[in-house]
Amino acid sequence: MRVKATMSVLLTAALLTGCGNGGTTADGTGAKSSPSSPQASAKTKQTPTQAPADALSTDRLKSAALSGTDADGFQITDWPPAKPDSRSIAEPAACQPVENVRVAHLDPSPQVVVGKLAYATSGPSAGSATTIGLMAYEQSDAERILSDLRTSLEKCTSYDGGVPARTTVEAITAPDAGDDAVAFQLTTKGKSPEPIAVVRSGATVVLFYTASGTGASVELPESLVTEQINKLERVSAD
Numbered sequence: 001m002r003v004k005a006t007m008s009v010l011l012t013a014a015l016l017t018g019c020g021n022g023g024t025t026a027d028g029t030g031a032k033s034s035p036s037s038p039q040a041s042a043k044t045k046q047t048p049t050q051a052p053a054d055a056l057s058t059d060r061l062k063s064a065a066l067s068g069t070d071a072d073g074f075q076i077t078d079w080p081p082a083k084p085d086s087r088s089i090a091e092p093a094a095c096q097p098v099e100n101v102r103v104a105h106l107d108p109s110p111q112v113v114v115g116k117l118a119y120a121t122s123g124p125s126a127g128s129a130t131t132i133g134l135m136a137y138e139q140s141d142a143e144r145i146l147s148d149l150r151t152s153l154e155k156c157t158s159y160d161g162g163v164p165a166r167t168t169v170e171a172i173t174a175p176d177a178g179d180d181a182v183a184f185q186l187t188t189k190g191k192s193p194e195p196i197a198v199v200r201s202g203a204t205v206v207l208f209y210t211a212s213g214t215g216a217s218v219e220l221p222e223s224l225v226t227e228q229i230n231k232l233e234r235v236s237a238d
Helices: 002-009 058-064 093-102 139-153 222-237
Strands: 042-044 074-078 112-120 128-136 167-171 180-188 194-201 204-212
Touching (some): 058 128, 139 180, 139 194, 139 204, 194 222, 204 222
Antiparallel strands (some): 074 112, 167 180, 194 204
């Protein structure tokens, strides 16, 4: 079946391979550097969020995740996160928050994690797959995740460690979704760029990592991001 074949190809690039399901603290912190050019491409809503500031429960987070054919043009399946054996260390250290997002091993660690894989069956994203990681936090920790990542992107242009080879980092336009969002793409020599978005809605952080099983260039599917954040916001408001 094509979906299963693509999932196998994308296994090594899957965003959620670094997630833990517990609330344990990660054994390291992201480097915080002072703002400088180039500017990270990010979006922050100015209107107050309606989402709760407390972490969503496991049941509510599962209810907030897309499933089946919730998003037109995508087939969505469960993608259980696996707890890693060790941290991936980025060099230089300023890139650590970027690497934390790549392996979905964030600092601080989330209280609850729900993983999904969205395979694009039609439209401009057809043939690509996007891993989605919904992570429940207290709002102050969720805000810190975005803040540390944005600061990292202001100085991190390339790094080693964890990635297969020297990988370049470039900020890209963030999705117009949630209360805050940051997006960037990673390019490893010999591979097409892989876009990643991090969106915060209230106290929940959602990671989107799009990859192609064919090596063709891909973009973050905006419609998928919108559908996921809209569903999260509906569930959070209940």
